[in-house]
Amino acid sequence: MNSYETDGYWVRMASAASLSEPMVLAHAKRRLFPDAAASNTYAVVDTQFAMDEWLSGRQIPSAVREQLAPFNHVKLGSGFPDLVGVRPLESDLLAVERFGDQPPLIAVEAKGDTDAETADVERGVIQAYDRLHEANAAYVAAPIETVSQTDRTLARELNVGVLGVGTDGTVTPLEVPRLVGNRTSDDATAVRFQATAHGVAGKSFGLNHPKNYLGYPLALYHPDDTETVLAAHVVRAVESARMGAAFLGLVDEQPNNVVLTPLGEEVIRFAVNRYGSVHAALTEFEEWKGSRRRFCELAPKWGLVTKRVVWAYPATQLLVTELQTMHEDAVTTPSLIELVEWLHVHHPTFTVELFLRGTEDVRGRVLDENGGLCVDALEDGRVFHSPTVFQLKAILYHAGVLTDRGAEPNRLDPATDVWKLREPLDPTRCSASF
Numbered sequence: 001m002n003s004y005e006t007d008g009y010w011v012r013m014a015s016a017a018s019l020s021e022p023m024v025l026a027h028a029k030r031r032l033f034p035d036a037a038a039s040n041t042y043a044v045v046d047t048q049f050a051m052d053e054w055l056s057g058r059q060i061p062s063a064v065r066e067q068l069a070p071f072n073h074v075k076l077g078s079g080f081p082d083l084v085g086v087r088p089l090e091s092d093l094l095a096v097e098r099f100g101d102q103p104p105l106i107a108v109e110a111k112g113d114t115d116a117e118t119a120d121v122e123r124g125v126i127q128a129y130d131r132l133h134e135a136n137a138a139y140v141a142a143p144i145e146t147v148s149q150t151d152r153t154l155a156r157e158l159n160v161g162v163l164g165v166g167t168d169g170t171v172t173p174l175e176v177p178r179l180v181g182n183r184t185s186d187d188a189t190a191v192r193f194q195a196t197a198h199g200v201a202g203k204s205f206g207l208n209h210p211k212n213y214l215g216y217p218l219a220l221y222h223p224d225d226t227e228t229v230l231a232a233h234v235v236r237a238v239e240s241a242r243m244g245a246a247f248l249g250l251v252d253e254q255p256n257n258v259v260l261t262p263l264g265e266e267v268i269r270f271a272v273n274r275y276g277s278v279h280a281a282l283t284e285f286e287e288w289k290g291s292r293r294r295f296c297e298l299a300p301k302w303g304l305v306t307k308r309v310v311w312a313y314p315a316t317q318l319l320v321t322e323l324q325t326m327h328e329d330a331v332t333t334p335s336l337i338e339l340v341e342w343l344h345v346h347h348p349t350f351t352v353e354l355f356l357r358g359t360e361d362v363r364g365r366v367l368d369e370n371g372g373l374c375v376d377a378l379e380d381g382r383v384f385h386s387p388t389v390f391q392l393k394a395i396l397y398h399a400g401v402l403t404d405r406g407a408e409p410n411r412l413d414p415a416t417d418v419w420k421l422r423e424p425l426d427p428t429r430c431s432a433s434f
Contacts, residue, residue: 047371068360193350220264249261393406
């Protein structure tokens with residue numbers, strides 16, 4: 001049971017009056033995304049719902065905002081849907097149960113009653129249809145008594161799902177859409193990315209040194225017990241090492257076991273080729289315990305392996321590309337604030353998901369209702385996502401990508417925290433004429 005259902009405050013308010021758009025959306029999100037921590041699941045709600053008030057001075061109860069969080073301003077089609085998410089949906093929500101191997105990208109438009117009029121469901125259907133340019137399934141959610149037969153007919157013709165929301169919080173699928181395949185924009189890719197095992201929204205990095213993650217596939221391949229081997233030779237924080245190895249794509253965490261990925265197998269091959277066995281390789285790992293020296297200098301060949309592994313992580317490619325562009329534009333030593341401002345111009349959704357914590361408080365402080373950055377809020381290190389500004393940055397430092405280590409958010413000064421490429425390229429030498 002959700003916390004907002006426990007206190008019952010805004011549910012009672014909805015029962016006593018009309019259903020506002022934020023309440024409709026909160027109920028629809030609960031129905032479509034009942035477990036935010038489930039695998040292959042992630043959803044964000046538009047930043048307009050992070051505000052304290054809705055329309056003409058009507059308050060959005062904090063419990064509703066908590067249910068709707070996290071917030072981001074994601075563009076799909078020609079506009080910004082109220083909710084964008086990824087999740088394998090149940091058959092009662094779809095006209096087709098399966099859509100390849102990947103969960104569908106879902107867009108939702110919510111319509112609620114206002115002081116002046118009832119919900120405009122027809123407009124919601126048209127808006128949801130527009131999102132199908134980039135989403136796999138689109139829905140309109142509205143108070144159930146406002147949905148007419150004409151609305152349902154239009155939705156069927158346009159392949160839009162209709163979710164009827166009752167004042168008691170029940171959500172009834174009145175029309176269910178067929179899944180469609182569509183092109184993916186930069187914004188949609190960011191949401192899809194967060195739903196994978198590699199997204200920073202959920203579990204990610206818990207350790208700062210890349211050797212701890214490289215050591216996990218070696219311990220997994222070792223004939224003895226994985227946890228015992230890892231604790232003896234690499235690190236005692238076995239769960240964090242496994243989680244980070246999965247995050248970097250070295251292993252795949254399945255329901256009943258952990259298996260090597262092709263990238264993890266390449267780490268094994270490197271170790272066996274260099275040392276003759278994974279046991280011999282792990283013996284050298286043991287000698288590195290407690291070392292603060294940059295890994296690419298302490299063990300140059302393992303540093304190259306580390307760079308290859310972190311380069312396979314999509315966020316690394318984006319960071320390096322944009323830092324190189326900043327260097328070419330004479331921003332040679334950008335601070336964290338400057339980097340986030342720069343990235344938000346070019347990749348707004350991805351930037352928010354990668355750098356900012358997903359809590360209702362943080363997103364509400366840092367983003368305005370149109371998804372713009374409130375730059376002053378970036379001066380507080382605590383708004384940043386630790387796995388990015390601390391652990392990922394430290395790994396990029398050890399891999400020889402960045403010049404500086406990361407810092408914990410509570411010790412972070414974003415204005416002086418440097419994000420600089422260790423080896424920026426000379427742009428005049430990156431092309432040739434024929």
